[in-house]
Amino acid sequence: MGRVTSNLVKDIGMNMWMIMSTTCPSLRFSVSSEMINEAKTECRKKLKSFPSGCLEYNGLLARKYMKEKHWVYAILMATMESLPLLYQKCTREEILQSILAKTYLGTSSKLLDNLNDEIHTVNEALDSLENYLAALTTGVYEKKEESLVEMAESSACEMASWILECLDYDVPAFNLYKNDCTTLVQGQISSLEHKSSEWPSLDDYCRTIAEKSIGDVWIDVDLCHFDEMDEDLYLLKKGNEYIFKSSLVYDDVQDILEDIQTTSVNSAVILALERGIITEEDLERGEPQNIVRVLNQSGVLDDIIYLADAFFLKGVFTFLEMETECVDKKGLLQSFRLVRLFNLRKLFMMKRDLRTFRKVLESFSDFQSLQMQIPEEMGSLVC
Numbered sequence: 001m002g003r004v005t006s007n008l009v010k011d012i013g014m015n016m017w018m019i020m021s022t023t024c025p026s027l028r029f030s031v032s033s034e035m036i037n038e039a040k041t042e043c044r045k046k047l048k049s050f051p052s053g054c055l056e057y058n059g060l061l062a063r064k065y066m067k068e069k070h071w072v073y074a075i076l077m078a079t080m081e082s083l084p085l086l087y088q089k090c091t092r093e094e095i096l097q098s099i100l101a102k103t104y105l106g107t108s109s110k111l112l113d114n115l116n117d118e119i120h121t122v123n124e125a126l127d128s129l130e131n132y133l134a135a136l137t138t139g140v141y142e143k144k145e146e147s148l149v150e151m152a153e154s155s156a157c158e159m160a161s162w163i164l165e166c167l168d169y170d171v172p173a174f175n176l177y178k179n180d181c182t183t184l185v186q187g188q189i190s191s192l193e194h195k196s197s198e199w200p201s202l203d204d205y206c207r208t209i210a211e212k213s214i215g216d217v218w219i220d221v222d223l224c225h226f227d228e229m230d231e232d233l234y235l236l237k238k239g240n241e242y243i244f245k246s247s248l249v250y251d252d253v254q255d256i257l258e259d260i261q262t263t264s265v266n267s268a269v270i271l272a273l274e275r276g277i278i279t280e281e282d283l284e285r286g287e288p289q290n291i292v293r294v295l296n297q298s299g300v301l302d303d304i305i306y307l308a309d310a311f312f313l314k315g316v317f318t319f320l321e322m323e324t325e326c327v328d329k330k331g332l333l334q335s336f337r338l339v340r341l342f343n344l345r346k347l348f349m350m351k352r353d354l355r356t357f358r359k360v361l362e363s364f365s366d367f368q369s370l371q372m373q374i375p376e377e378m379g380s381l382v383c
Helices: 002-021 029-047 057-062 068-086 092-118 122-138 148-166 172-196 202-207 215-223 231-254 256-261 267-274 280-285 288-297 300-319 329-351 354-364 368-373
Strands: none
Touching (some): 068 092, 092 172, 172 215, 300 368, 329 354
16 A cells, blocks of 8 residues: 555656646657656666676676666656756757766765765775765776675776766866865765764754765756856856755655664754754664654654755755746756655655645645745754
8 A cells, every 4th residue: 555655646746747847848748758768778778888897787786786766766857957957058969968977976976875874884985985086077096896895886986987978178167067076075075974973063964064965066067068157057056056955854854764773974863962852872772763763753854854945945046046048947947846856755655644745745836835834943054
């Protein structure tokens, strides 16, 4: 029954989104579906071509280091943002290259994140991130192949190196790309370093550790198609940054049990510690399922969803300040709605309650009622 309910919510949500998107010039179904299918074909072909020293694609799946849905979802999200942004300016092939580059970014980041959270020691994870940064920014990395885990790390770095094959180096946004790659990796390093030090404050998390979102690098890939960066494109970049930070926080609720088990940084855990609802000793000795129950019953998880919504709305309202007509603004807004819909659908699959279902449907609202629900304590953390 649970699977039927989840599929129903997914189908209703996606159908509503597709109906609303047909009015957007860049998101006509025939165009977007064909682009998605072409990107899937190209990406699968590339994933089957890892060089010697990397763990091959089927091996990554077999050992559960990654899932096929990771790159399939990345293609969907990439297509629905690249089309509205680039359809007036770029050729079909150029748009396809942006979609593929963003897919390689999302998939490689997820693979390395899985290895660092579940297998690597802190020092091994820190080393892997430095190697990953080199792959992202130079296309060159240290290939490690003494174990299957090291070969999987090399696979992540290999995917990251593919991104540069899709980018124009002679535009202002390429410098943004390199700088944002450094910020991305530094944010991931910050989230790891708490394992050997004290927990950060929720304010620190929102200002610094949330920089581990791939959002800035993601949008930079598209911006590399523009010869100049004007005020409107910077507004788009800033709005997109908040949208992706919201995804990071939504994921904290979905991943709460796993993050407690792996002592990974998580905004819900931080908030519970700050409120005195749990202690660090509880995290060290307590049963993870019991801790999750306490966080749910105390309202901590609900407040973190509000925090995610605050980030999301900040992104939407920043984006709406754009005045340019060179992009499909309505289509971009629909792509942002899809991000929230996707995140809330995952939360509904976890919680399976009417309240979360209503939150899913709020993805199709004008967002005013959603804004009014956010407690000041959570909203004030977003600046």
